[in-house]
Amino acid sequence: MNLFHQNNKLFLFLFLGTNLFWNVDFAQEKNPETKVLSIKEAISIAKENNDWIAMAKLQKEAxxxxxxxxxxxxxxxxxxGASGKKLSNVTLYEHGLHDSxxxxxPPSTYQANFGVEASFNLYSGGKHEAQIEESEIKTKLSDIKIQQQSGSISLQVIQNYLEILRLSKLDSIYKEQISREExxxxxINSLYKNGKVTRSDVLRAEIGLSNEQFAxxxxxxxxxxxxxxxxxxxKLPEETKLxxxxTAIVKETPEWINIEEPSEKTAYNFLSAKQNVEFQEAKVKGVKSNYYPSIxxxxxxxxxxxxxxxYPNVDQAYSIGFVGFKMxxxxxxxxxxxHKVRAEKERLEELKVNENAVRDNLKLEISSLKIKLEDxxxxxxIAQNNIEQSKVNLKIVNTKYFNQLALLTDLLxxxxxxxxSKYKLIEAQTSLLNYYYQILYTTGKI
Incomplete structure (x- = not known):
């Protein structure tokens, strides 16, 4: 009887433990992880975890x-090198292939060889130096690519971050608007029950509330x-809630928005174009080295x-060496x-034209972003003034409507x-930061 009672206790304990573990596990799946992030923290995590940046770093290592x-x-x-051979017998023929x-x-059916050869380049017309220069520029280009990829991902993080902020601000406005509509x-229902407004006013108010809830x-x-x-x-789990x-987008124009005069000379695209010109110049040097001898x-x-x-050959081993030069x-x-030199020079001129075109495009892009930023x-x-004016106007029309001095159309x-006006302010606040960070990315500062 005691044994049965003890087994029951053990069974109950195991059942409760398993159930508790399952509930905790289920709760963890049901309640996703939350993570508090600032813009700087989000950028830092992206630079550390993002696959595209990791790929660029691996390319630089290569x-x-x-x-x-x-x-x-x-x-x-x-x-x-070494070699060893066992020779077959020698077959001698007389009168064609007869009488073999x-x-x-002689002197042995075995042959063996072991040796070491060394060569040291004294002069090759600058070919090796050109190859080193090309490889160094490739390394610089891969470093620029890391910076550009890092800046691109950072900008995407910022834009998504700002978009979430913008939508969150809109959600607050929708919530406030729905409360006002309710x-x-x-x-209006009270007025309708008292016979002061028609059924159409009630319907339009209901539709307005439904539209805001839908939005x-x-x-x-x-x-x-x-x-x-x-x-x-x-690179966080998809279910992570950020x-x-x-939380504040921009309440007023901050001092840091007044950035120093941006320059296209620090832009990733311009630096890449410049390095490509230098790379091609090194290739021209390498091709010209073919005109010179190698020693x-x-x-x-x-x-x-x-x-x-x-002679005659002797059944013995021997060693021999030499030192000399080869031209x-x-x-x-x-x-x-x-023809090869001419082709590489033409490619060099093409890249120089491309460098100028990239510079001009960057100047245009930066000036356009600056205009948008100031605008x-x-x-x-303007939006802040409009909010104050439209708020006063709404208050006046609302009072008039419920005093039967204005139509519902005027109130709506x-x-x-x-x-x-509130939407436009949020759009302007978000766009201000967006243009600012775009200028920083375009000029190679993020």
């Missing part, structure tokens, strides 16, 4: 390894979409068996290399003007 490999060519080129005789090959509908629901879905996009950029700590210091030392240096010159380069500052001031129009 370029650095290529550079080390090319630089190592300045060291002597050493080759070691088979004899072992109060208005309640008051808020759609806005909340958009917040979730941009939350997921930001999670992907930061809480943005930088190398050479050396070798070998062990051989049997001795074929002596090579391709005579055909005098008439074949001209948005003015729009913010006044309410819409107030709502639109």
């Amino acid at each position: 370029s650095e390894s290529d550079l080390k490999e090319i630089k190592s060519h300045v060291l002597p080129h050493v080759v070691a 005789e088979s004899l072992p090959p 109060l208005r509908l309640k008051n 808020r629901k759609e806005n909340q879905s958009n917040i979730q979409i941009f939350n997921n996009r930001l999670n992907v950029l930061l 809480i943005l700590s930088d 190398s210091l050479i050396s070798a030392y070998e062990y051989n068996y049997p001795n074929y240096l002596k 090579e010159y391709s005579i055909s380069s005098l008439y074949q290399n001209n 948005t500052k003015e729009k913010m001031e 129009e006044a309410d819409n003007l107030y709502l639109q």
